[in-house]
Amino acid sequence: MNSDTPLIVSTAGRAGRRWWTTDPASLSAAALLVTIAAGCFIVPLMIPMDPLAMPEIVKLINLPPSIDHFMGTDQSSRDVLSRLLYGGRISLSIAVFATLVSVTLGTAYGAAAGYSTGILRSLLDRVLDALLSIPRLLILIAIFAAWPDASVKRFVLILGVTGWYGVARLVRGQVLALKTRDFVMSARAMGATPSRIFFRHILPNSLTPVVVAATLGIGHVIVLEAGLSYLGVGLDPPAPTWGGMIQDGAASIRNVWWLSLFPGLAIVLTVMAFTILGDALLRALEPRQKQRDD
């Protein structure tokens, strides 16, 4: 009776599905993100900093990095490090919340499109195709041009509402594939209602790629926000964002290189960390993917 007790299966299975990682690259990425977040959200609370203060707009402008100003000062004598940390607060918050909005919308729409049948499904599919065909940057510039009152809340909303199509397509495909899986058929065969089948058997199984997409999406939104600020359609000055800061220094990058370099580095490091983390999550959550990669 006990001869089919697994000897190795259970440990191998557990290792395949754990969500953490011992891979050094992903660990350093996670550590880097924690450092950046702590720098932006905690350091300014302990050390008095003011990203908007302009102590002396003649003598203290465009100072190179020094002991007093680790990252120098800008053309209005503001401390670049203070602006970088406060800018990080805004840029990171926008990225995280905008991604939350888009992932929620995308999951809901994709699930509806994947689970529906007949005419409704064709309709939802066509609408999604149409939305996917619009270049996002153009639509964002148009929206910001038409509605120039810039606040963080509005920024989050607009980036979220224009960012869910990819997630929707991902979830739709996932749900479509899951619908034909044996355990869904088995749930139908035991008398489960359509809503139970959806919420218990289809949705939880389609969320893995969503988690990965969200992690990668945060990095994408940071870049997008920086690009918009650079194009001058982001948040209004003097509120600092990383993209806005690069744009401030762009004109004088030869002489006053520190204005653009440090926010640029911050963006690159943060986005890279999110990307590595996203890949690590994908490998940890999808054992089959992992086997292919290794």
Added chain:
Amino acid sequence: MTEPLLSIENLRTWFHTESGIARSVDGVSFVVNAGEMLGIVGESGCGKSVTALSILRLIQQPGRIEEGSHIMFEGKDLVTLDDGGMREIRGNRIAMIFQEPMSALNPVFTVGDQVAEVARVHGSGSRRDAWKRAVEMLSLTGIPSPEERANQYPHQLSGGMRQRVLIAMALIMNPALIIADEPTTALDVTIQAQILELLTGLQERFGTSILMITHDLGVIAETATRVLVMYGGEIVEEASVDTLFSAAHHPYTEGLMHAMPQMSEERERLNVIPGTVPPPTAWPSGCRFRDRCSYSWERCESEHPPLYEISAGHTSRCHLAVEPERRAQPHLPLVEKVGAAL
């Protein structure tokens, strides 16, 4: 004679595809009596799984149970029952065990949770009661330390254990009928024997009827009391297991028997039935087996054979029943002749 538990009359399940109508199940009638183990045997594509799925109305587009089909179960015709009524039957009065224990369980929930779910779908008891019942069922299906196992996920269990979990799910509501669709095909031979033993033991204990669908005559011999042989979407022979193994009548059944490996013989190659099952969109006229049959003659082409009665409880869809002398003149079946000519 008492009323049968399940009575299927003229079941026709057709798939309306772009390349034509696939008549996968084409006029099947049979009964399952209370407490009996009925086997359905046949090759892939002969319609046995579609028959099983039709009983629970799990056929998906473009498949359809055609008008004039009746599936009588506990006084209701399942073909015309509304969706809510059908859900009350599924898992509760008729349960199904699927072929692939690997994929028939949801990977994100513990197995105890999934067994308990069946009770929660159908019962009004609390979560805790359902969980307790689930652990009892797991223990009943011979899973060691069931409390611990109930908290594990499907991927932590071996194939045989997962099949036991599926059996626990099927049994928890104490259904009148269990449909087992190739329950042991995905398992290795030793586990296969254990699972069959478990099923027959539980059947005797609870008096559940089991409809055992398989392509493996060995499984039939070990478990069933009565057998239906299906070919081309039809029943071609029906007999008790003893009769079938001692005096199979239909050439297709003979072929299946012949194709079983025998321990006592030494052979380079296994015997096979030449050719394959024709596509269900284009069954041959007359007898659907005639191209692969080594006895076929003109009558097989012109006249679709009815189910002839061979003896009490033994029927066969073969004209040999009325012209038995033809059995003495076997020839190469058509598919082999064509194959040799090419």
